[in-house]
Amino acid sequence: xxxxxxxxxxxxxxxxxxxxxxxxxxxxxxxxxxxxxxxxxxxxxxxxxxxxxxxxxxxxxxxxxxxxxxxxxxxxxxxxxxxxxxxxxxxxxxxxxxxxxxxxxxxxxxxxxxxxxxxxxxxxxxxxxxxxxxxxxxxxxxxxxxxxxxxxxxxxxxxxxxxxxxxxxxxxxxxxxxxxxxxxxxxxxxxxxxxxxxxxxxxxxxxxxxxxxxxxxxxxxxxxxxxxxxxxxxxxxxxxxxxxxxxxxxxxxxxxxxxxxxxxxxxxxxxxxxxxxxxxxxxxxxxxxxxxxxxxxxxxxxxxxxxxxxxxxxxxxxxxxxxxxxxxxxxxxxxxxxxxxxxxxxxxxxxxxxxxxxxxxxxxxxxxxxxxxxxxxxxxxxxxxxxxx
Numbered sequence: 460x461x462x463x464x465x466x467x468x469x470x471x472x473x474x475x476x477x478x479x480x481x482x483x484x485x486x487x488x489x490x491x492x493x494x495x496x497x498x499x500x501x502x503x504x505x506x507x508x509x510x511x512x513x514x515x516x517x518x519x520x521x522x523x524x525x526x527x528x529x530x531x532x533x534x535x536x537x538x539x540x541x542x543x544x545x546x547x548x549x550x551x552x553x554x555x556x557x558x559x560x561x562x563x564x565x566x567x568x569x570x571x572x573x574x575x576x577x578x579x580x581x582x583x584x585x586x587x588x589x590x591x592x593x594x595x596x597x598x599x600x601x602x603x604x605x606x607x608x609x610x611x612x613x614x615x616x617x618x619x620x621x622x623x624x625x626x627x628x629x630x631x632x633x634x635x636x637x638x639x640x641x642x643x644x645x646x647x648x649x650x651x652x653x654x655x656x657x658x659x660x661x662x663x664x665x666x667x668x669x670x671x672x673x674x675x676x677x678x679x680x681x682x683x684x685x686x687x688x689x690x691x692x693x694x695x696x697x698x699x700x701x702x703x704x705x706x707x708x709x710x711x712x713x714x715x716x717x718x719x720x721x722x723x724x725x726x727x728x729x730x731x732x733x734x735x736x737x738x739x740x741x742x743x744x745x746x747x748x749x750x751x752x753x754x755x756x757x758x759x760x761x762x763x764x765x766x767x768x769x770x771x772x773x774x775x776x777x778x779x780x781x782x783x784x785x786x787x788x789x790x791x792x793x794x795x796x797x798x799x800x801x802x803x804x805x806x807x808x809x810x811x812x813x814x815x816x817x818x819x820x821x822x823x824x825x826x827x828x829x830x831x832x833x834x835x836x837x838x839x840x841x842x843x844x845x846x847x848x
Contacts, residue, residue, distance in 0.1 A: 461590050461607065464754040467581050472549055472556040472574070474535075476563060477583035478688040478713055479633060480625060482607045483559045486583060487531055491557060495529040496520075500537040513540040520548055529555045536560040542574060549577050561633060564686040582688065584750045585714045586610055588835065597819070601739040602729045604716025622720035626650075629689065629717075639683050645672050649680045653690070653712065654722035658738040660695075660707040660765070681710060689713050693745070696762040696775045698782075709763060711742045718742075731790070740790035744817055744834050745774055748841065757845050770801045776841075782812045784841060787829075789818040794831050803827050813844060 463486050467475060477483045498516075500506045509516060520530065530548075535541060535558040545556050556578065560566070563580075586605040588595045594610065603609050603618045606625070612618045630647060633639070640646045649670045656666070661681070663674045670677060684690040693709040712718040718739075719725040729736055745761070752759050759778055764785070765771040774786040787802045794816055806814045806828070814829040817837035824831045832840060 461586060461610075463583070464587060464590055464751070465581060465583055466754065466756070469579065470555065472545075472578040473558070474563070474578055474580045475557065475559045475583060476580065476688060477561065479561050479629065480606045480608055481583045481585055483583050484533055485607070487557055487559060491529050491531060494526055495531055496523060496527045498530070498532045500532065500534040506537050509538045509541055513538065513544060516541055516544045517547065520544070520554065528553070529557060531557040531559070533559050534561070536562050536564070536566055539566050542566065546574050546577065549574065562687040564639065564683065582753060584746070584753075587747060587750055589751070598729070600743060601715050601736065602719070604714035604718075606714055606716065609716055618716070619725050622716045622725050625717060626720040633687055634683065640680070645670050645676070646680060649677065650721045651723065653681070653684065653710065654718045656710070657712050657718050658709055658742055660709055662707065684710075684712070689717070691749070694762050696764040711745065713746070715739045715742060737790045740819065741773060741788045744788045744838070747838060748774070748776075751838065751842065752845070755842070759845070764805060770805060772802055772805055778845060782809045783844060784813050784815055785809060787816040788834075789816060791818060792820045794818050794820070794826070796826050799826055799829050802829060815841070
């Protein structure tokens with residue numbers, strides 16, 4: 460079993476959110492075994508029982524023996540009203556609740572505001588390179604992503620089949636089944652376009668025309684992806700001294716394999732040096748940084764910087780209100796000074812910030828004040844920087 464970096468061992472009750480297939484149930488069963496009572500709401504009979512009578516959970520929990528100290532409820536968003544019972548039990552007993560789910564969206568609508576702060580929130584993501592260790596392969600990670608099920612499959616055709624099934628399952632169960640959208644066909648078209656524009660600045664008007672819905676609906680669709688942890692926004696940097704900034708955010712899907720399945724290209728190989736390869740590598744590196752920081756509980760803010768004049772930096776990282784790092788991400792095996800000219804130019808506006816280029820080569824160097832590092836070495840150096848920032 461792959462060792463996960465997520466530190467969910469706590470005496471408090473907590474939510475564990477993650478997209479489908481990220482390994483929430485496996486992690487919880489690994490970390491919590493003795494003295495634990497499990498309720499799986501993917502069991503249709505149990506879901507129907509609690510939908511009909513949520514209060515039956517209160518009686519059930521009241522009858523638990525003293526040896527039970529932890530209650531796990533899998534896929535809590537299936538029956539949001541159970542949170543009212545959980546809330547009362549947290550107030551009146553010493554039971555710890557572990558509540559897993561793929562989305563907080565329905566909980567916000569249907570329950571007591573995530574227990575009014577009485578439970579901490581953790582997120583679980585696809586596997587990191589550090590979690591896979593010697594089994595990690597960059598090309599496979601870009602081609603098929605790093606969902607646990609995919610990494611356990613050896614056959615390329617089986618990986619592709621799984622990813623196509625995953626995309627369909629997300630549509631049917633996560634979106635349509637949970638009634639997050641009224642009409643599935645516009646959302647289906649939107650998903651393909653969201654995959655095609657992965658890592659690019661959003662133009663809601665253009666996307667709405669292609670999907671056949673209005674701008675506000677497109678924005679709602681993106682918020683559904685974010686709330687179900689199937690994607691994340693990277694906003695434009697708002698604190699630059701440069702006056703003319705592009706304000707539209709970028710949006711990345713959470714897993715490159717799922718992205719390629721939604722786009723309909725998972726059956727095709729990936730060619731290094733192409734635009735697609737570069738975008739997938741960029742998403743991968745950004746996600747690795749964000750997820751490691753989340754697991755280490757390091758509070759950081761992320762953005763990209765792009766001026767109207769076309770000068771752009773892939774990633775700006777802030778700690779508190781201070782910009783600590785500006786990062787260019789290059790998927791090539793070599794980096795030239797010409798490729799770094801925008802980073803060097805913009806870096807002059809951020810006194811005290813470190814300049815990095817993380818690339819897919821093997822030789823570290825320094826070019827005009829920019830630390831050019833193999834991406835894994837660069838990420839390690841960033842986290843040393845965060846310790847002192």
